[in-house]
Amino acid sequence: MKSGTSLGPLDGMPVAVKDLIYIEGVRCTAGSRILKDHVAAYDAPVVRKLRAAGAVIIGTTNLHEFGAGVTSENPHYGPVRNPWDRAKVAGGSSGGSAVAVAEGMALGALGTDTGGSIRIPAALCGVVGLKPTYGRASRLGVVPLAPSLDTVGCISRSAWDAAAMLGAIAGGDEGDITTVGSAVPDYVGGLEEPFNGAKVGVPWGFFRGLVDAEVEGSFEGFVARLKEIGCDVREAELDGVAEATASWYPIRRAEATAFHRKWLDETPELYGDDVRRLLELGRDVSAVDYVSAVNSRPAVMESFARSMEGLDAMALPATCTPAIAVGQKTVVISGKEVDVYAALNRLTLPFNFVGFPVMAFPIGPARRLPLGVQLVARPFEEGRLLRIAHAYESRLGGFPLPK
Numbered sequence: 369m370k371s372g373t374s375l376g377p378l379d380g381m382p383v384a385v386k387d388l389i390y391i392e393g394v395r396c397t398a399g400s401r402i403l404k405d406h407v408a409a410y411d412a413p414v415v416r417k418l419r420a421a422g423a424v425i426i427g428t429t430n431l432h433e434f435g436a437g438v439t440s441e442n443p444h445y446g447p448v449r450n451p452w453d454r455a456k457v458a459g460g461s462s463g464g465s466a467v468a469v470a471e472g473m474a475l476g477a478l479g480t481d482t483g484g485s486i487r488i489p490a491a492l493c494g495v496v497g498l499k500p501t502y503g504r505a506s507r508l509g510v511v512p513l514a515p516s517l518d519t520v521g522c523i524s525r526s527a528w529d530a531a532a533m534l535g536a537i538a539g540g541d542e543g544d545i546t547t548v549g550s551a552v553p554d555y556v557g558g559l560e561e562p563f564n565g566a567k568v569g570v571p572w573g574f575f576r577g578l579v580d581a582e583v584e585g586s587f588e589g590f591v592a593r594l595k596e597i598g599c600d601v602r603e604a605e606l607d608g609v610a611e612a613t614a615s616w617y618p619i620r621r622a623e624a625t626a627f628h629r630k631w632l633d634e635t636p637e638l639y640g641d642d643v644r645r646l647l648e649l650g651r652d653v654s655a656v657d658y659v660s661a662v663n664s665r666p667a668v669m670e671s672f673a674r675s676m677e678g679l680d681a682m683a684l685p686a687t688c689t690p691a692i693a694v695g696q697k698t699v700v701i702s703g704k705e706v707d708v709y710a711a712l713n714r715l716t717l718p719f720n721f722v723g724f725p726v727m728a729f730p731i732g733p734a735r736r737l738p739l740g741v742q743l744v745a746r747p748f749e750e751g752r753l754l755r756i757a758h759a760y761e762s763r764l765g766g767f768p769l770p771k
Contacts, residue, residue, distance in 0.1 A: 375422030387428040390509035412509025421536035429464025443640040456691035459489035484716025487728035491686035491740025502723030506541035514623035527757035531555035563759040566680040569604025608671030612718035615661035625650025686740035730767035
């Protein structure tokens with residue numbers, strides 16, 4: 369290729385990579401002591417594709433150990449701190465990737481999402497996070513957490529950048545049989561078409577009472593702004609969400625513990641306390657419970673799809689609370705004390721179970737901290753999410769960088 373030839377929309381774009389995705393010749397620790405000296409032997413396909421599209425890989429980012437948490441408080445490499453208030457968490461597990469983008473160190477970053485690990489830090493740090501449909505991008509060369517839930521996605525400053533990154537990393541991969549080899553849409557080109565509104569459903573019954581007052585108030589303001597840009601917003605039911613949540617837990621626990629079993633048996637002391645405790649829970653998941661949870665997936669997916677009939681997307685808050693303090697274990701919501709883990713991922717994890725695409729982007733501050741919203745679409749309809757978010761940003765402006 370001749371010097372000066374354009375490779376695509378990512379030409380020269382500095383991109384950071386979550387430190388559990390392989391970059392050839394670069395140490396890949398997954399935020400752990402166990403893999404502290406592990407050097408990747410090859411580029412993960414998503415990294416290779418970004419390079420081919422012209423992106424410049426600038427380095428790796430810290431994370432919650434093995435991607436197994438929602439705060440990115442890492443006992444081995446230090447906590448990832450929120451750029452809006454360094455006493456607060458950045459969210460996890462892709463916290464370092466979100467901070468790299470929010471701080472302007474990179475224009476985009478790769479992350480992974482098993483129960484909200486892209487969307488939670490994106491929401492708490494005031495950036496865009498896109499979890500594609502399960503199977504839209506290859507997971508080869510990615511240290512797994514729970515393989516049937518894990519999804520590789522991107523974090524960026526804008527919907528346009530998210531579209532460009534997704535267009536680069538999406539597509540089938542012979543090394544990952546879970547990927548879908550259908551043609552990849554022109555996501556960037558889709559943003560250039562006139563936006564004529566969208567039908568957006570809000571499942572109030574799912575999250576009302578689960579989010580704090582400031583989150584609910586900010587979300588109501590977001591709904592009003594959706595109407596301003598021409599969206600038809602209506603109340604919707606999200607059928608099957610309780611089943612999705614209940615089934616996510618045994619799958620997440622069993623699959624993670626199966627991957628970690630040898631290390632957990634031989635070197636349990638090398639894990640952080642919180643990750644070790646979560647992995648131990650997987651030992652108690654019976655084969656019957658695991659298979660039952662897996663077998664429930666098609667029916668729940670069908671329930672979600674029926675709930676979205678006639679809609680372009682659903683909208684709901686990304687987290688139940690703004691960022692909490694580093695070291696904080698619980699938060700009070702609607703007068704009830706809630707575990708931080710549940711407060712940050714109870715609104716995100718159902719969509720990993722069904723594998724639907726979800727996009728988080730910032731909508732406004734609470735207590736001087738960013739808040740995010742999620743937009744959900746049917747499988748392989750990421751373009752609808754990108755168009756709504758791009759229209760919102762174009763009409764109402766993007767979210768500022770932290771000062």
